Amino acid sequence: MAGHSKFKNIMHRKGAQDKKRSSLFSKLSREITVAAKSGLPDPDMNARLRSAVLAARAQSMPNDNIQRAINKASSTDSENYEEIRYEGFGPGGVSLIIETLTDNRNRTVTNVRTGMAKNGGNMGASGSVSHGFDRMGLISYPAKAGSADAVFEAALEAGAEDVQSSDEGHEIWTAVADLHEVARALEAVLGEAEGAKLAWRPQTMVTVDEADAATLMKLIDVLDDDDDVQTVWGNYDVPEDVMERLGG
Known part of the structure; x- marks a missing residue:
């Protein structure tokens, strides 16, 4: 899951994801296979595949697993996955x-709708919330990549639109069309990124109180647990002290 540009909230999810590494690898493999099918099975020639491989490496996915997922794209018995986006509302507005990536849209929509309904959320129509987000490119680097000033200067030189740094790392935002060009320019200066992908960046944030935050995190857990769900984006901002009390 990727909540938004607040690292303290994103990091809250990392521990839970580490415990579900097998499921995470399965999702990463699915994205690699779909990306390889969408173009050439070579990360250097396929921008989406390169992003998927970067994400897998950032989670310490073995190279053998990555190559197996790429090879699966050319297999005659590989599944055909459909990309579907759902929108809705969680606790606290x-x-x-x-x-999602799914081979059965009826199963997926039922699971997502049920998970939302049982955990303080509700499904919305297509476009009901996406108008409040900007579709952008997102490149992620760990804190050790450099100081905030150094990363900012490198990103500016590479053509990025915005940089947000914290103790946990750096988020570099780009126009969609510039994502992979900026990523390649940054790699020459900062090394390989933890991830480079298309993302949904909220235009405004919603501060969530402790009661709603607990329910919201449970909802995101449920959605993340579904094998068909690849990423959950949100415009929530949970205060740091609340995150700590929730076990973040």
Whole structure:
């Protein structure tokens, strides 16, 4: 899951994801296979595949697993996955965008709708919340990549639109069309990124109180647990002290 540009909230999810590494690898493999099918099975010649491989490496996915997922794209018995985006609302008036890859849309929509309904959320129509987000490119680097000033200067030189740094790392935002050009320019200066992908950046944030935050995190857990759900984006901002009390 990727909540938004607040690292303290994103990092809250990392521990839970580490415990579900097998499921995470399965999702990463699915994205790699779909990306390889969408173009050439070579990360250097296929921007989406390169992003998927970067994401897999950032989660310490073994190279053998990555190559197996790429090879699967040319297999005659590989599944055909459909990309479907769902939109809705969570506790506290939070807007959520749920991106999925599925071979059975009836199963996926039922699971997403049920998960939302049982955990303080509700589904919205297509476009009901995405108008409040900007579609952008997102490149992620760990804190050790450099100081905030150094990363900002490198990103500016590479053509990025915005940089946000924290103790946990750096988020570099680009126009969609510039994502992979900027990523390549940054790699020459900062090394390989943790991730480079298309993202949904909220235009405004919603501050969530402790009661709603607990329910919201449970909802995101449920959605993340679904094998068909790839990423959950949201416009929530949970205060740091609340995150700590929730176990973040």
